[in-house]
Structure formats: C-alpha cells, structure tokens
Amino acid sequence: xxxxxxxxLSLTNSAENVLVVRQALTGAAACLALDAIETNDLNTAVTxxxxxxxxxxxxxxxxxxEVELYARRQAVVVVVxxxxxxxxxxxxxxxxxxxxxxxxxxEALTSEVRFDEPADGGTEVRMQFDTPxxxxxxxxxxxxxxxxxxxxxxPGKLAGAVELRLAPTAIARAVLPRVLSVxxxxxxxxxxxxxxxQLVADVLAAxxxxxxxxxxxxxxxxxxxxxxELRIGPLVTGRGESLMTAAADGLAPVIERLTDxxxxxxxxxxxxxxxxxRLVDQR
Amino acid sequence: MPSTVTKQQTRLRxxxxxxxDPQELFRRWQRDGDASAxxxxxxxxxxxxxxxxxxxxxxxxxxxxxxxxxxxxxxKALDRYDADRGHPFASFAVPTIxxxxxxxxxDSGWAVHVPRGAQERALKxxxxxxxxxxxxxxxxxxxxxxxxxxxxxxxxxDALQAIQAxxxxxxxxxxxxxxxxxxxxxxxxxxxxxxxxxVELDATVTAVLGHIQPRDRAILRMRFVEDLTxxxxxxxVGISQMQVSRLLRRSLEQLRTLxxxx
Numbered sequence: 252x253x254x255x256x257x258x259x260l261s262l263t264n265s266a267e268n269v270l271v272v273r274q275a276l277t278g279a280a281a282c283l284a285l286d287a288i289e290t291n292d293l294n295t296a297v298t299x300x301x302x303x304x305x306x307x308x309x310x311x312x313x314x315x316x317e318v319e320l321y322a323r324r325q326a327v328v329v330v331v332x333x334x335x336x337x338x339x340x341x342x343x344x345x346x347x348x349x350x351x352x353x354x355x356x357x358e359a360l361t362s363e364v365r366f367d368e369p370a371d372g373g374t375e376v377r378m379q380f381d382t383p384x385x386x387x388x389x390x391x392x393x394x395x396x397x398x399x400x401x402x403x404x405x406p407g408k409l410a411g412a413v414e415l416r417l418a419p420t421a422i423a424r425a426v427l428p429r430v431l432s433v434x435x436x437x438x439x440x441x442x443x444x445x446x447x448x449q450l451v452a453d454v455l456a457a458x459x460x461x462x463x464x465x466x467x468x469x470x471x472x473x474x475x476x477x478x479x480e481l482r483i484g485p486l487v488t489g490r491g492e493s494l495m496t497a498a499a500d501g502l503a504p505v506i507e508r509l510t511d512x513x514x515x516x517x518x519x520x521x522x523x524x525x526x527x528x529r530l531v532d533q534r
Numbered sequence: 535m536p537s538t539v540t541k542q543q544t545r546l547r548x549x550x551x552x553x554x555d556p557q558e559l560f561r562r563w564q565r566d567g568d569a570s571a572x573x574x575x576x577x578x579x580x581x582x583x584x585x586x587x588x589x590x591x592x593x594x595x596x597x598x599x600x601x602x603x604x605x606x607x608x609x610k611a612l613d614r615y616d617a618d619r620g621h622p623f624a625s626f627a628v629p630t631i632x633x634x635x636x637x638x639x640x641d642s643g644w645a646v647h648v649p650r651g652a653q654e655r656a657l658k659x660x661x662x663x664x665x666x667x668x669x670x671x672x673x674x675x676x677x678x679x680x681x682x683x684x685x686x687x688x689x690x691x692d693a694l695q696a697i698q699a700x701x702x703x704x705x706x707x708x709x710x711x712x713x714x715x716x717x718x719x720x721x722x723x724x725x726x727x728x729x730x731x732x733v734e735l736d737a738t739v740t741a742v743l744g745h746i747q748p749r750d751r752a753i754l755r756m757r758f759v760e761d762l763t764x765x766x767x768x769x770x771v772g773i774s775q776m777q778v779s780r781l782l783r784r785s786l787e788q789l790r791t792l793x794x795x796x
Contacts, residue, residue, distance in 0.1 A: 270688055277692075288639050295590050352585055355628035433691055436676035442663055442694065443673035443764045446779030453783055457790055502758035505786065534672050 255466060256319035256330075257388060258426060259416040264308060264316040264333065267437065269301045271413055272318050274429040276329075279320055282425035283327065284386040293327060293380050296360040299353035300331035300376045308335030308374065322388045322422075326362070327380045334373035388421060413474070418467035423456035427470065431479070435530070438474045444532040447509045448479065451528070454505050455483055458497060462490040464523050477532045484518060484525035491515040491526040560617040575612050576605075582624060583608040586631050592688075594644070596651065600635060607634030652696060658683060659693035664774050673765050673775055697776045698783065750785045757782060 258279050262268040273294050280290040297318065304316045317332040357364055363379040415430060417423040428449045435448045459468040464485050471482040486494070495513050498504045507513060512529035556578065562571035587597065587604040594600045611627035638644075662683050666674040674682070680690045746754070753771065756762045757778075764782070768775040 273688065274691065287644055288636060291590065291639070292636075298589070352582065352589075352624065352628065355625050356586070356589065356632065358625075359629035359632045429691075429695065432694070433687075436687060436691060439675050439677065441673035441675055442667075442679070442779075443775055445676070445694070446764050446775070446782070449779065450782060450786060453786060457787075498758075502754060503761070505758065508758055508761065 254321060255418060256416065257322045257418055257422050258318075258320040259414075260316075260318040260430075261414040261416075262316050262318075263313050264301075264304045264335075265313070266302075266305050268316060268413070269298060269305060271430060271433050272301050272316075273298060274433045275318075275415070275426050276320070278426035278429040279322070279327075279422060282386070282421050283322055283382065283388070284384065285327070285382055286384070289380065289382050289385075292360040293329065296357045296378055296380075297329050297331060299356045300329075300378065303353050303376075304331065304333040304335070304374075308333040310336065322385065324387060325381065325383050325385060327382050327385065329378045329380070331376045331378075332373060334371075388419060413472045415470045415472070416467050417456075417459070417470070420456060420460040420468075423459050423468050424453070427456045428452040431472065431481075434472050434474050435479055435532075438479050438532070439476055440479075440530075440532040441534055444530070444534070448530060451481075451506060451509050451530070454497065455494070458494055462486050462494055477534075479530040481528040481530070482516075482525050483528070485523035486526060488522055488524050491524050494526055556623055557617050560612075560615060560623070563612065564615075564617070572612060576608065579608055579612070579623070579627060580605070582627060583631055586628065587635065590632060590635050592686075594639075594651065600638070603635050603638040604631050607631035610634065652692070655685070655689060656693040656696040659685075659690055660697055660774055660776050663776060667765055667768075667775060694776070698780045746785055746788055750781050753778060753781050754785050754789075 258275060260272055260275055262271060276294050276297055277290060280293055285293065301316060301318065308314060308316075314333060314335050317330075319330045319332075321328040321330075357376070357378060360380075361378045362381040365375075365377045367375040367377065369375055413430070413434060415427070417426060431448045431452045432445055435445045440448065455470070456468070464487050469482075469484055473480040483491075483494075492515060495506050495515070496504045497506065506528065509530070510528045511531040512527075514527040516525045516527055518525055556575065559571045559575050559578075562568040563575060583604040584601060587601045591597065591600040591604075607630050608627060611623070611630040614630070615623055615626050617623075659679060662679055663674060666678065666682060676687055676690050676694075679685075680687045683690070685693075749771070753767055756767045756770065757764065762770070764775045764778045767778045771778070
C-alpha cells in the first residue's frame with residue numbers, strides 16, 4: 252500500500268505559490284517540534300526544489316507543482332514533483348547561474364536526495380532530512396476506510412485553486428491556519444479578516460478527526476480579490492452541517508458567523524459530503 | 535614543469551579581472567600564494583556567498599552579520615578547494631558556506647531562542663498594524679503592512695504568527711485609547727463584562743465559560759453574539775486587533791478542551 256503523506260499540496264508553479272509551500276512547511280515543522288535550524292534547512296532546500304519547478308519545469312508556461320511531506324521516525328521526507336520537462340542535470344552547475352545553485356544547496360541540506368524522472372514525465376525530487384528529535388505523529392483513526400475511499404473526489408477542483416491534503420489532525424492544526432492566512436493575504440484581506448480566517452481554520456482542523464471519512468482532510472482553496480472559497484471534505488454525511496453549526500457554547504455558530512456563505516455538497520459517493528465556505532473581506 | 539609555465543603565464547597577465555578562468559586563479563592562489571588571485575576569486579564568488587546568505591538566512595537579522603559569516607565560509611572554501619579533482623568550485627563551496635552559517639546559528643543560540651530580530655519585527659508589525667488601522671479606520675492588508683515596513687509579505691505573516699505565540703508581547707500592558715487616555719486593561723474589561731451579564735446562558739454553558747477569564751469571555755461575546763469586527767472589539771476594549779485575534783483563538787481552543795473534557 253502506498254504510503255500516505257501527512258501533508259500534500261497541489262498547486263500551480265507560480266512564484267507566489269512557493270510562499271504557500273514555505274508557510275505550510277513552517278507549520279508542519281512546528282507540529283513536529285523541529286528546531287529553528289532543522290526548519291530552516293527544510294524550508295531552504297524545498298524552496299530551491301520548488302523554485303526550480305517555477306523557473307524551469309514548464310518553460311514559461313503554467314503547470315502543476317506538488318509537494319508532499321512524510322513525517323517518519325527521526326526523519327522528514329519531502330517530495331517535490333512536477334509534470335514538465337526533465338530536470339536540469341545535476342552536472343549543470345555553472346556558478347554564474349544563480350538558479351544552478353539550487354541543487355548543491357539541496358544536497359548540502361539533506362541527508363539523502365534523489366532526483367527521478369518518472370516514466371509518465373516530469374521530475375521528482377525526494378529529499379530526506381534527519382530530525383532526531385522530531386515528534387512522532389499519531390495516525391488518524393479510520394485508516395481502514397482508506398482503501399474503500401481511494402476514489403473519493405478531491406474537494407478542491409476549483410479554478411486557480413490550491414489543494415491541501417492533511418493527516419492527521421495535528422498537522423492540520425498547524426498547517427491550515429498558516430496556509431489559509433497566506434492565501435487570504437493574497438486575496439488582499441485585512442489583518443482583521445485574516446484573523447477570522449485563522450479562527451475558521453482552527454475550528455475546521457480541530458474537528459477534522461471527528462468529521463472526515465478516511466484518513467485525511469482535503470481542503471481546496473480558490474483565491475479571488477477579497478474572496479476566498481474553501482471546500483472541505485470528504486466528510487461523513489451529516490457532519491458538514493454539524494461543523495457549520497458548531498458553536499462555542501452559548502455563542503453564535505463560529506463558522507456561520509465568520510463566513511459569508513456556506514453550502515453542503517454531495518460527493519460522488521453517497522457516504523461522503525463536502526462543506527463549501529466563502530469568506531469575503533467587505534471592509 | 536607545469537608550475538613554471540603557470541608562473542610565467544601569470545607574469546604576463548595584467549591585473550586579474552573578474553571572470554578570469556577560476557582554475558587558473560586557484561592555481562595562482564593555492565600554489566603560488568598570489569594574493570591578487572585570491573582577491574579575484576573572492577570577487578568572483580561573492581555573489582555565491584551573498585546568494586546563499588539570502589536564501590538560508592532570510593529570517594536572520596541583521597543580514598550583514600550573516601553575510602559576514604557566509605564570506606568567512608567562502609574564504610575557507612577558497613583555501614580548501616582542490617582544483618585538481620575536477621569538481622566545480624560551487625559544488626564544494628556551497629556546503630562549506632552553508633556549514634559555516636549553520637554553525638553560526640547553533641553557536642549563537644538561534645536554534646533555541648526566538649531571535650531578538652524576529653521579536654522586534656513582531657512588535658514593529660503590531661505597532662504598524664495599529665497605526666495604519668487608526669489612520670484609515672480599518673485594518674491594513676498584509677501587502678500594505680509589508681510596504682509600510684519595507685518587509686517581505688512572508689516576514690509580516692511570520693510576525694503575525696509570532697505575535698500569536700508570544701506571551702512576552704504582553705498584552706496586559708496599558709494601551710492608548712482612541713481618546714488619548716491610557717486605560718488599564720482590567721478597567722475596560724470590567725465595563726464590558728457587566729454589559730454582558732444580561733446574556734442568557736444555560737447552566738452547562740455558564741459552567742464552561744466560567745473557566746475562561748472575564749475579559750476573554752467578553753471578547754468572545756462581542757465577536758460571536760454582537761458580531762463586532764475584531765477591529766471594533768479592539769477599539770472598545772483598548773487593546774490591539776492582534777491581541778483580540780490571539781485571545782479569540784485561545785478562548786475557542788480552551789472552550790473546546792473544556793467541552794471535550796466534560
């Protein structure tokens with residue numbers, strides 16, 4: 252069985268998306284209790300791999316960028332993948348060319364690195380970082396569902412979307428607020444509204460364990476000026492409603508109060524649903 | 535003999551220029567001790583050191599300190615590089631320079647303490663946020679804050695995160711109010727708290743909310759009963775919007791813990 256990443260980001264290879272990756276990694280690093288140097292190593296190496304995809308993979312065109320993080324015992328593995336043209340060879344390290352600095356940087360900061368060109372095209376950089384004191388992650392309950400739900404549709408089929416897959420809840424709590432913050436910043440939200448976005452992220456992440464089917468939480472985010480659209484799933488049927496109306500007791504439902512639109516959508520399977528939320532900064 | 539030939543060639547040259555064949559410069563420096571060759575190499579590879587300092591040390595302040603460390607790493611690499619092995623210099627220099635920066639971070643306690651620079655930056659972001667919010671009557675965007683403080687968007691986002699994490703930026707300090715008076719935190723909260731005595735709560739809820747400090751309870755209600763924005767709450771209570779954000783997140787977290795435990 253293929254190993255399930257603790258964090259997966261699917262985005263396009265725009266330069267601004269590298270910041271999304273960095274913020275996600277910073278969150279994951281905090282969750283795993285990496286120290287500042289380990290976090291810096293991780294961020295720097297992965298940034299180089301992503302920048303390579305931004306600049307070279309699609310020769311000026313737009314294309315997918317995928318980043319996966321696996322938290323292992325005493326090591327963190329990050330895979331950066333594109334579906335573009337092949338990698339610039341590691342020998343191509345002309346010192347005058349700053350972009351070529353990337354590979355030696357990756358090699359210097361990882362304990363192990365592999366550059367692959369999978370048969371179906373593109374490039375995969377698999378980086379391992381030794382993190383002897385990292386906190387181990389407990390898997391989410393409900394792993395047995397994984398096989399049955401392998402075909403549950405991604406919730407994030409939105410134009411210009413960033414898609415996130417998170418497991419378990421601990422990762423979601425650390426990563427989701429940061430990723431949604433950076434995307435809200437991109438949508439020109441004010442700090443006031445970004446704080447609301449963080450509260451929404453907190454609530455979603457904290458309740459994910461009880462709400463999702465399968466072993467991970469998928470969050471798709473579409474960004475437009477002053478507008479964020481989120482799709483959250485796959486949720487057990489009926490849980491979308493309870494997430495939406497979950498209230499810190501005695502207060503108005505947190506999600507309803509903080510968002511400007513809510514909708515529950517059925518997915519292709521009849522035992523899962525998606526919660527769709529819209530946040531606007533009206534200021 | 536090759537070395538003699540090299541020397542002769544060297545003598546024939548005029549002042550070394552950037553872009554000279556590095557292998558040749560390495561021979562002149564390492565074999566012949568030609569200091570001008572070393573200078574030329576430093577000039578040629580300084581962009582590498584600078585680039586690495588920028589990439590690896592983006593959250594470190596001040597940048598000049600780190601650049602100095604990176605330059606030291608470059609000098610070490612220039613001394614130790616073995617040109618005859620045929621590897622490009624960069625593939626040798628990059629790990630050497632990164633190693634130097636890492637050691638610097640370790641030795642300076644950067645790994646365990648929040649660097650002073652980051653703390654100061656967080657405070658700057660908080661203050662700028664308040665200033666801009668007061669000037670324009672609404673909270674600024676991240677882009678505006680970044681522009682105002684001449685920081686990256688990433689720095690501002692990290693600062694916001696840091697503000698949430700620090701107890702040290704403490705939030706019990708008196709804050710200036712809109713009318714220019716300084717209000718102690720407890721005073722303002724008392725008023726608000728009374729106002730909310732009237733909100734009806736059932737017994738369980740009261741029990742749960744009872745664990746949360748009165749000021750935080752008041753703030754929760756302003757956001758989730760009265761539907762005030764965080765900026766409005768900040769004005770009313772006399773704290774910054776960042777603090778409101780932090781307190782709200784903390785209160786919600788605490789509520790969840792309590793209800794789960796119960």
